[in-house]
Amino acid sequence: MPRTDPASGGAAGAAAGEHLAVDLSAVSVRYGPAKQPVTVLDAVDLRVRAGEFVVLVGPSGCGKTTLLRVIAGFARPASGTALVRGSAPRPGRGAGVVFQQPRLFPWRTVGGNLGFALARHGVPRSQRPGRIAELLDRVGLPGMGGRRTWELSGGQQQRVALARALAAEPELLLMDEPFAALDALTRERLQEEVRSLAGRLGTTVLFVTHSVEEAVLLGSRVLVMAAGPGRVVEDLAVPLPREPDTDVAGLRASPEFARLRGRLAGALQPA
Structure with a gap:
């Protein structure tokens, strides 16, 4: 080195x-x-x-x-x-990982993608809505949890991928x-x-x-x-x-x- x-x-x-x-x-x-x-x-x-x-x-x-x-x-x-x-x-x-392509689940909403990540990391169901809102605020996508991933621009999809990586803090x-x-x-x-x-x-x-x-x-x-x-x-x-x-x-x-x-x-x- x-x-x-x-x-x-x-x-x-x-x-x-x-x-x-x-x-x-x-x-x-x-x-x-x-x-x-x-x-x-x-x-x-x-x-x-x-x-x-x-x-x-x-x-x-x-x-x-x-x-x-x-x-x-x-x-x-x-x-x-x-x-x-x-x-x-x-x-x-x-470790959170963000790839070149967002690799989101197209059949889930933005909130659904984040909720899946939170569930994998053991976050109780009752806490997930608040955490999803916090993550979306953090990456500049407030209030977009109900949107479908295919409705988003490439930049917005990558923000969701970043939020997903941050889900486990x-x-x-x-x-x-x-x-x-x-x-x-x-x-x-x-x-x-x-x-x-x-x-x-x-x-x-x-x-x-x-x-x-x-x-x-x-x-x-x-x-x-x-x-x-x-x-x-x-x-x-x-x-x-x-x-x-x-x-x-x-x-x-x-x-x-x-x-x-x-x-x-x-x-x-x-x-």
């Missing part, structure tokens, strides 16, 4: 003893037959402190989604160890290119909302994207990955204001934002 400044919240800082939300040590993942396996991730080390917003960027095939799958408990390392808050990852336990949120299929204006709005929401709730977030601008805007750290096999080649701290009331439009136009965007773009260039 590349060296980072302890003040950045990166690997060096996390190793000093802060509470770790994610701790990967020499994690490798291989697919295919045992005689000719393909190494997707190679000896990846990653330490994420509670409350960090870490963005993964890199070319297609470098293992970004696989890394999220390991942390979510959907994939097991061939070697190395993976811990989420000190325990081995388990699907559906401790996860300490860790894993987001795999959730805004990639959205138009530019909706994407910008949801970026700002997720940035603000994570700051207000103190949620730890790992976010996959191919967008340099999105990575700099959202992340408190950005990890650059390279393929052949997948590995982390740079850990970039992003020292931009993260308060929920930050002027995001002004931030996007600032010289520091442009400097960080340029530095990240340079790091993504092939060696």
